[in-house]
Amino acid sequence: MSPADPAIRTPDQRLRVFVSSTLRELGSERRAVRAAIEQLNLAPVMFELGARPHPPRDLYRAYLAQSDIFVGLYGERYGWVAPGEDISGLEDEYRLARPGMPMLVYVKDGGEREPRLAELLERIRGDDRASYAYYADPEQLAELVRGDLATLLAERFTRASSPADEPVDSMDGTVELPAALTSLIGREREVEAVVELLSDDDVRLVTLTGPGGIGKSRLSIDAANRVHERFPGGIAFVDLSSVTDPALVPAAIASALGIIDIGDGTLDEKLRMAVRDRRMLLLLDNVEQVVDAAPAIRSLLTDAPHLTVLATSRILLRVSGEHGIELGPLALPDMRHGASVGRALAAPSVSLFVERVRAAKPDFELTEDNVEDVERICIALDGVPLALELAAARGRVLTPAELLERLDERLLVLGGGLRDLPERQRTIRSTIEWSTQLLTPSEQELLARLGLFAGGFTLDAAEWIGEGIPEGDILDDLGALVDGSLVRQQDRGDRAVFSMLSTVREYALDQLEPRPDSRALRDRHADYFVRLGELAEFELEGPTQLEWINRLAEEGDNLRATARHLLDTRQWKTAAHFAWTLYVYWWVHGHLGEVQAWMREVVDSGDELDDLTRATALYFTRAIAFWRDPDEWLVPGLGESAALFRREGERSGEALALISLGLALLGSREPDAARADEALEASLSLFREAGDTWGEAMALVTLGRVALFRQDVHAALARFDESLAVAKRQHDDLGEAIALHHRGWVEVLLGGFDVARECFEESLANSDRLHHDEGVAYALEGLTAVAAGSGDVARAGTLLGAAQVVRERTGLYNAPSFSFHQQYVDGILASPAAGTFEAARARGRHLHVEDAVAFAMQRNGADAAAAPS
CATH class of the missing domain: 1.10.8 (Helicase, Ruva Protein; domain 3)
Structure with a gap:
């Protein structure tokens, strides 16, 4: 460009943010960053925004020379090197950033960087002018850029509107906020909520609540920076962390505003005079220990009609016109699909x-x-x-x-x-200790007791554990703990569920442990969940099965804590009873292995056990892993368990032990089908005498398996149909899934693939609804056989790959399975279609469980192509 040419001007003469990056590679990132810059009312300066009457190199150099902030985005590419040049435009832009220009550098995580880009990034990393951050996707990048630019504005540009040789009048301009030394991550939704409230002229008081260390101060500073243009009278930051007397709050505010107190009038009068005509934002940080100053703050808002207050506190101020926003923990990674x-x-x-x-x-x-x-x-x-x-x-x-x-x-x-x-x-x-000093004695006592809950807890549970606290009102005290952000509340359906952060819980337990009543309170916690198990026992076998399984899953940590306490205190009878009442839950959610270990402690305790306790413990230790234990240990143990149940008059217990005995006899080195059949027929009679339809359905399925063992397919089908009918009458989803699975295999053996598919699909739907991974794996294997038998090789491979992953990721890969799919798989592997099958199986192994279920429910043969490659 010749000297006579007119100067190239940037598209906007506001504060300018130059964005440097490769164009096509980072197109999504550039759009996200542009939007983030514009949201802060700044001007993005980007190569593609300008007209093109000038050479590209002249264009970006001119734009860069006029910009105030440099933002560099880097991925995997070094960029194009123009003819006659030694470096790319990307590197040239970085080199041309003038000294003193703020530089924000963002590097995409992962990937293989071109060597020259890797060299450039190494130099940038060592440049003390540039901040350096990584990002995973455009959304996270936009969040980082917004936060960093807002912080930069507070640190470097709050005085930019005044001439350099004139001091800023803190009464008319912005009072600088504390510099944020770290970026704000994962808080965009909360920041936007605060900004939206602060942008509403009818909102005068916003309180950001949350426990110590959750990031309230950091977020409030970010939000204040974003709305600074709405408050031409300035933003004042008042740190109240060292103020313990509510009467001293006005003095702290006055000090932050630069008000001088020489005794020529009251401080309150001076404060009101200072703010009454200003449209300003007062940021009060750490209000909780001086919350009694809330009326004074409200009075100040009344006297200054253009004043807005943003407060951070562990508890709400509880004054009229307050708008509260609760700040919780950052979102956690989802590890259900493996680490990535x-x-x-x-x-x-x-x-x-x-x-x-x-x-x-x-x-x-x-x-x-x-x-x-x-x-x-x-x-x-x-x-x-x-x-x-x-x-x-x-x-x-x-x-x-x-x-x-x-x-x-x-x-x-x-x-x-x-x-x-x-x-x-x-x-x-120290953060938690500082927070709990603000509680009343009854609130402190309730907090200590609530620490006994290993997970979430309901109001009923809180009332149970809090009974007997002197001068305590559980509802009021729990409300105070929620207000103080030491306990969190969320609604699940029609129930309120409470929880504590693990760090708060540890502190609470530390307060409880040395006390003489600690053991009694732990017993009380266990009593609550033992009673819950008694309520759940029969509900788990009928129409409310799914509801109770989900509820118990929410209580999983507490259930384990209960079992552990009962065992540690050698309460063997209660521990065995507790395990027995929740049998269906342990099974569906895959916890029977844990229960087996618990009951082994009971059997091996050396203590004298009553008959019912020993019967229960023997059942769980023998029945859970019958396929891997020696016959000489397994069969006698199950026989003793059944006998002890019988002695106690527990017909359902005896019947269940007999079912396991029958399976053990079938699976022994020398199968005894006749004795197994005898045990199972006795089991069926006992369940029917007891009116236990859930057990009846299980016994019928097992009798059907004995019939299949004898190769009497039609007799097996009759048993499975009978079991299915019983389960349907009981509205027992688990029983239906089991019966349908077995019925499906009979149809496969009879060549009825269409009927078999319907059985397996319905079994899969029930198992998926119950989150019963074992049932999901079984159904996928059944559908594998259907696809293979129907000639759909690719679909069979995909389904088998998905089933294998489900078993591997849920620890089911070593368990014996009632499945005959392998004979169909072996046939394909011995055929010319083996390559197609193996390629599809590899694709199926990349399916997540929910995707595998959706895929399995599709019927057409072409859908195997939809599996990820």
Whole structure:
């Protein structure tokens, strides 16, 4: 461009943000960043935005020269090197950024970078002018850019509107907010909610609540930065963390505003005078310990009609006109489908942890080798930002695996942290202690007792454990704990469910442990869930089966804690009774192995056991893994269990033991079909005498298996049909799924593939609804045989691959299965279609469970192509 040519101007003369990146490779990222910049009312300066009467190199150099902030986006490509040039435009743009220009650099995680880009990024990493962050996808990138630009505006540009040689009048301009030294991750929804409220002229008081260390202060600063243009009278930040007397709050506000108190009038009068005509935002941080100042804050809002207050507190201020927003933990990674770097980084908790580790150890990378450990760290710490930051600070000397091993001692391991954190946040323990000092004695007592719950708990459970607290009102005290963010509440259907962060729970238990009534309170906690098991026992066998299974799944941690306490205190009778009442739940959710281990402790205790306890313990220790235990140990144990149940008059218990005895006799080295049939017929009679239709359906299925063992296919079909009818009358989804599965195999053996498919599909639907992974695997294997027998090789391979993964990921791969699909698979593998089958099986192994179920429900033969390649 010749000197006579007119200067190239950027598209907008607002504060300008130059965006450097390759174009086609990062098109989605560029669009996301452009939107983020415009949301802050800044001007994005991007190569594709300008007219093109000038050479590209002249264009981007001119644009860069006029810009205020440099944003660099880097993926895998180094970019085009123009003829006659030694470097790409991407590197040229970075080199031309003028000294002192803020530089924000974002690098896409993963992938294989071109060598010259890797070299450039190495130089950028060592450049102390540039901040350096990783991102997983355009959405996360946009969130990072918004947060970092907002922080940069607060740090560097709040005084930009005033001449350099004139001081800013803090009464008319923006009061600088504290500089945020870290980026805000995973909070876009909450930030937008706060910004929306602060942008409403009718909203005067917004309170951001949450427990200590959750990130309230950081988020409030970000939100305030985003709305600074709405408050020409300025934004004042008031840190109340060191203020313990509510009467001193006006003085703290006055000090933040620069108001001088020389005794020539009351401070309240000066404060009202200072703010009465200003459209300003007052950010009050850490209000909870001076919450009694709330009336004074409300009075100030009344006297200053253009004033808005944004407060952070562990509890609401409870004044009229208050709008509360609760801040919870960061979203956790979803590990149901295995560990993956890409999926992990999409979880804000992982993204935050990785970024903070990199601050301590710049060469840290999230890899396939360490991603599972990092995900488990984030889950163990409940996604609490402060906990994640404290843990990440140890990343300089501990690998993720080593840190994960030490999380049981995290109150010791995480005792350090950044020196510029407030003293009360150096450890999570001090944060919680500081918070609980604000509670009444009855609230503190309830908090300590609630620490006994290993997971969520209902109001009924809280009332049970809180009974007898002096001067306590459980509902009011629980409400206070919720208001104080020490307990969280969410609605599940028509029930309110409460929970505590694990770090809060640990603190509560520490308060309870040394007390003389600790054992009695733990007994009381266990009593609640023993009674819950008694309520659930028969509900698990009828029309409310799914509802109760889901409810018990929510209580899974508490159920385990109950069993562990009963065993540790040698309450063998209660432990066995508890295990027995929840038999169906343990089965459907795949916990019978745990129950077996628990009951082995009972049998091996050496203590004298009553008959019913021993019968139950023998049943669980023998019946659960009958295929792998020696006959000489298994059959006598089940026989003794049945005899002891009979002695106690427990017909259903005896019948269930006889079913397992029959299966053991069939599976022994020398199968005894006659004795097995005798045991099963006796079992059926006992269930019918007891009116136990659930057990009756199970006995009929087992008798059908004996018939198949004898190769009497039609007799087997009759038993399975009878079992299905009983299960349907009982509205027992599990019983129906089992009967349908067995019936499907009879139809396969008879060549009725269409009917077999219907049976397996219906069994699959029931198992999927119950989240019964074993049933899902069985149904997929049955449908594999149907597809193979019908000549659909690709579909058969896909279904088998999916079934294998379900078994492998749920620990079912070594269990014996009532399935005959392998003979059909072997036939394909011995044919020319083996290659097609194996390719489809590999695709099926990439299906998630829900995708595999959806695929299995499709009927046409072409749908195997829909499986991921």
